[in-house]
Amino acid sequence: xxxxxxxxxxxxxxxxxxxxxxxxxxxxxxxxxxxxxxxxxxxxxxxxxxxxxxxxxxxxxxxxxxxxxxxxxxxxxxxxxxxxxxxxxxxxxxxxxxxxxxxxxxxxxxxxxxxxxxxxxxxxxxxxxxxxxxxxxxxxxxxxxxxxxxxxxxxxxxxxxxxxxxxxxxxxxxxxxxxxxxxxxxxxxxxxxxxxxxxxxxxxxxxxxxxxxxxxxxxxxxxxxxxxxxxxxxxxxxxxxxxxxxxxxxxxxxxxxxxxxxxxxxxxxxxxxxxxxxxxxxxxxxxxxxxxxxxxxxxxxxxxxxxxxxxxxxxxxxxxxxxxxxxxxxxxxxxxxxxxxxx
Numbered sequence: 374x375x376x377x378x379x380x381x382x383x384x385x386x387x388x389x390x391x392x393x394x395x396x397x398x399x400x401x402x403x404x405x406x407x408x409x410x411x412x413x414x415x416x417x418x419x420x421x422x423x424x425x426x427x428x429x430x431x432x433x434x435x436x437x438x439x440x441x442x443x444x445x446x447x448x449x450x451x452x453x454x455x456x457x458x459x460x461x462x463x464x465x466x467x468x469x470x471x472x473x474x475x476x477x478x479x480x481x482x483x484x485x486x487x488x489x490x491x492x493x494x495x496x497x498x499x500x501x502x503x504x505x506x507x508x509x510x511x512x513x514x515x516x517x518x519x520x521x522x523x524x525x526x527x528x529x530x531x532x533x534x535x536x537x538x539x540x541x542x543x544x545x546x547x548x549x550x551x552x553x554x555x556x557x558x559x560x561x562x563x564x565x566x567x568x569x570x571x572x573x574x575x576x577x578x579x580x581x582x583x584x585x586x587x588x589x590x591x592x593x594x595x596x597x598x599x600x601x602x603x604x605x606x607x608x609x610x611x612x613x614x615x616x617x618x619x620x621x622x623x624x625x626x627x628x629x630x631x632x633x634x635x636x637x638x639x640x641x642x643x644x645x646x647x648x649x650x651x652x653x654x655x656x657x658x659x660x661x662x663x664x665x666x667x668x669x670x671x672x673x674x675x676x677x678x679x680x681x682x683x684x685x686x687x688x689x690x691x692x693x694x695x696x697x698x699x700x701x702x703x704x705x706x707x708x709x710x711x712x713x714x715x716x
Contacts, residue, residue: 374408375405375406375408376408376455376456377407377410377458378460379411379458380411380436381415383588385461386551387553388552389462390418392460395524395526407427408427408428409428410430412436414588415587418588432445436464436468450475454476459480464481466488466489466490469481480493483497483508484498485506486508495515495517496508497517498517499524500519500520501701502655502656517709521709525706529637531614532704535618537638545619545620546621546622548563550586551646552588553588558644558669559583559585560591561669565678570600570601574682577685580604581603582616583595583606583607587608592608617637621691622639622642624641625641626646626650626669628650635662638698640663640694643658643663643666644669661694662694
């Protein structure tokens with residue numbers, strides 16, 4: 374058995390739960406019983422976990438609320454001698470100590486190394502900047518750091534070894550800002566693109582696909598925007614790998630979707646929606662993998678439009694970025710991680 378402890382809210386998004394989902398699927402395929410203990414504001418995400426065959430305990434509040442701690446410990450006490458996987462911005466060394474004191478093996482998925490001490494069996498940081506961080510850990514803790522440990526969901530793995538192909542007669546743009554997009558940056562981006570198109574600055578034929586997550590409460594409002602090019606709206610799409618494979622450019626935020634786009638070889642414009650995304654976006658843009666759009670909250674529309682126009686019109690740049698991105702991720706991180714858990 375493996376117990377996953379991850380939360381999802383409008384502040385933290387759905388990425389932590391989705392990252393756990395990828396590992397949970399692989400463990401379930403090996404015959405492991407999977408349990409999720411989660412505070413989750415997205416009914417669609419809970420439904421996805423349950424449809425995957427996982428047992429789900431839904432918490433009434435988010436860590437570090439005292440009720441959340443007591444409730445989660447109550448659920449954990451039902452289980453013995455198994456792994457607990459923790460993934461979340463709000464979890465801290467105090468919570469990790471509680472889990473270890475209860476006798477569990479602990480895998481911490483962490484992006485920032487900001488805790489003073491990690492009492493864990495494994496610490497995983499799948500980001501490029503993870504290689505540059507220092508973790509103060511208990512003796513014997515195994516550190517799995519860097520892009521060779523990027524976790525991908527099962528549906529992406531059929532694309533291992535497949536190189537990105539681009540459309541020749543038009544440019545297809547995918548807009549996807551995660552499961553929540555609680556500040557509705559999708560609308561801001563679409564209105565900026567609409568201004569660009571109204572100014573007749575685009576020489577290529579364009580098509581847009583806009584994906585809103587299951588927790589996006591602005592989906593109807595976004596769908597109502599009258600775009601001057603063919604635009605498809607999808608809500609809580611289940612075919613993200615296929616969408617990425619058939620689009621030439623993506624516009625996204627600096628969460629877990631970035632790594633999926635890199636694996637699929639999609640040249641992307643990436644904007645920040647939260648401070649933690651600074652680490653990821655800075656590292657990837659410096660390596661020429663993606664273009665940094667800055668903060669969506671204070672979007673520089675002129676810079677964004679110039680960046681998008683460059684990508685649309687420069688097919689060679691698209692191909693160059695695609696090759697660089699796909700060279701980073703081999704799609705086999707799950708196998709490596711599962712191997713570490715069964716050692």
